[in-house]
Amino acid sequence: MPRAGLDRGVVVAAAATLADEVGLPNVTMSVLADRLGVRTPSLYKHVDGQADLGRRIAVLALTELGGALRDALQGRAGKDALDAAARAIRSYAVAHPGRYAATVRIDADEPDEQLVAASARVLDSLSAVLVGYPVAPEDRIHALRMLRSLFHGFAVLEAAGGFQLDTDLDASFAWIVTAADHALRGR
Amino acid sequence: MPRAGLDRGVVVAAAATLADEVGLPNVTMSVLADRLGVRTPSLYKHVDGQADLGRRIAVLALTELGGALRDALQGRAGKDALDAAARAIRSYAVAHPGRYAATVRIDADEPDEQLVAASARVLDSLSAVLVGYPVAPEDRIHALRMLRSLFHGFAVLEAAGGFQLDTDLDASFAWIVTAADHALRGR
DNA sequence: CCGTAAAGCTAATAGCGTTAGCCAGCGTCG
DNA sequence: CGACGCTGGCTAACGCTATTAGCTTTACGG
Numbered sequence: 001m002p003r004a005g006l007d008r009g010v011v012v013a014a015a016a017t018l019a020d021e022v023g024l025p026n027v028t029m030s031v032l033a034d035r036l037g038v039r040t041p042s043l044y045k046h047v048d049g050q051a052d053l054g055r056r057i058a059v060l061a062l063t064e065l066g067g068a069l070r071d072a073l074q075g076r077a078g079k080d081a082l083d084a085a086a087r088a089i090r091s092y093a094v095a096h097p098g099r100y101a102a103t104v105r106i107d108a109d110e111p112d113e114q115l116v117a118a119s120a121r122v123l124d125s126l127s128a129v130l131v132g133y134p135v136a137p138e139d140r141i142h143a144l145r146m147l148r149s150l151f152h153g154f155a156v157l158e159a160a161g162g163f164q165l166d167t168d169l170d171a172s173f174a175w176i177v178t179a180a181d182h183a184l185r186g187r
Numbered sequence: 188m189p190r191a192g193l194d195r196g197v198v199v200a201a202a203a204t205l206a207d208e209v210g211l212p213n214v215t216m217s218v219l220a221d222r223l224g225v226r227t228p229s230l231y232k233h234v235d236g237q238a239d240l241g242r243r244i245a246v247l248a249l250t251e252l253g254g255a256l257r258d259a260l261q262g263r264a265g266k267d268a269l270d271a272a273a274r275a276i277r278s279y280a281v282a283h284p285g286r287y288a289a290t291v292r293i294d295a296d297e298p299d300e301q302l303v304a305a306s307a308r309v310l311d312s313l314s315a316v317l318v319g320y321p322v323a324p325e326d327r328i329h330a331l332r333m334l335r336s337l338f339h340g341f342a343v344l345e346a347a348g349g350f351q352l353d354t355d356l357d358a359s360f361a362w363i364v365t366a367a368d369h370a371l372r373g374r
Numbered sequence: 375c376c377g378t379a380a381a382g383c384t385a386a387t388a389g390c391g392t393t394a395g396c397c398a399g400c401g402t403c404g
Numbered sequence: 405c406g407a408c409g410c411t412g413g414c415t416a417a418c419g420c421t422a423t424t425a426g427c428t429t430t431a432c433g434g
Contacts, residue, residue, distance in 0.1 A: 003398095003399065003400085003411095003412065003413070004412080004413075005412095006412075006413090028389090028390070028391085029390075029391060029392090030389080030390075030391090038412095038413075038414095039413075039414060039415085040390095040391080040392090041391095041392075041393080041394095041413090041414075041415085042412070042413055042414075044391095044392070044393080045411075045412055045413075046412085049391075049392070050391065050392090104343065104347060105347070106347055106348070106349065107347060107348060139362065141352075141355065141359065142358065142359045142362035142363065142366075143362075143366075145341070145344075145350060145359045145363065146337070146359075146362070146363045146366055148340065148344060148349075149336075149337050149338075149340035149341040149344060149363065150333070150336050150337045150340055151336075151340070152340040152343065152344060153335065153336035153337055153338070153339040153340020153341070153343065154332070154336040154340070156291065156339065156340065156343060157332075157335060157336060157339060160291060160292070160293055160294060160295070161293070161294060161295030162293070162295075162335075163332060165328075168328065171329065172328065172329045172332045172333075175326065175329035175330075175333070176329060176332065176333045176336065179329075179330075179333055179370040179371075180370065182369070182370050182373060183366040183367065183369050183370035184366075186369060186373050190380095190381065190382070190429095190430060190431080191381085191382075192381095193381075193382090215420090215421070215422085216421075216422060216423090217420085217421075217422090225381095225382075225383095226382075226383060226384085227421095227422080227423090228382090228383080228384085228422095228423075228424080228425095229381070229382055229383075231422095231423070231424085232380075232381055232382075233381090236422075236423070237422070237423095
């Protein structure tokens, strides 16, 4: 039997795309193994169980999201930057619901080096949006948390189908970003 | 063997408090049965499987949250109402993390009469907060979605331990509510 | 006081994650 | 060029989950 040529990276990537297709909770070791043309226990040669796999998907997602944010923010400032960041987050969550869902279940047990690094980069990018706004230094942490809550909440609700009318969602999102812009500017 | 005197309501309530104690994903049929002094299969006489149980926990949570919101908003308007609503949601999510988590995984398949009714009442209460603000009628849906996203996102992030410093969380929350007040007022 | 519907039980099935231990392919180094 | 060893695959097995089928016994209504 020829080797399948697996690799930790390949396994995690396959799990991530599988999660995007069928939903994170449905990413079972069996179907992942099937997808990779291998028997279930073989996965344990590359990944340390299901929890480890989920954590690695989250790291992958945060890394990708951080890159997307960095790209989106190139040369932008103020409302332009806010808008770009908001769109980047939302489209990532829509395009990769499984990966995005993996970032939610982190549970601050065992900080995990890579994971905090990846999320720090996301936070740095998001924090860069604030430089164009008149927020006092001691308030930046609050403003950052507001943006996180707002965008994350919208993404979670949209992914869960929590909004009744799917129509107007784009309009709502644009309105919300504008409102956030006003909140950050006028005080 | 004497009857345990179970009941659909009792089972769901026990599952909800169990979820608050050990986390929703750890609410297994076995431990729930143990908690109720009964064998696992007996639960199926009162509840239609795990998915049904989760849905009923969500209905319970939304009903309780709706009541808390209604109470909190009695006789309040404007920023006062906004503040009360925000606090009500946050403290419910903190006090009942398992119940609150159940409301997240709804997935808009099979709308389910009771569930839409319960969430409609929550939305109505939240919508009542907006009457004190100068938002155009066609913008109310956007403003409502903003508040939902903001509060829900904060609750999810707080529950997941997503914020680094637990200290200052109260300050951040107050700051965010004030910012939302400004966003809704000044345009 | 008896019969019946419901609420408990035991037994059994299928699927999950995970571990142990075996075997074969492949690279490395004598 | 050949043997050795690492590593990635395998099968077999265990314990846990949810769920269904079918039996028994409780409690209540006529």
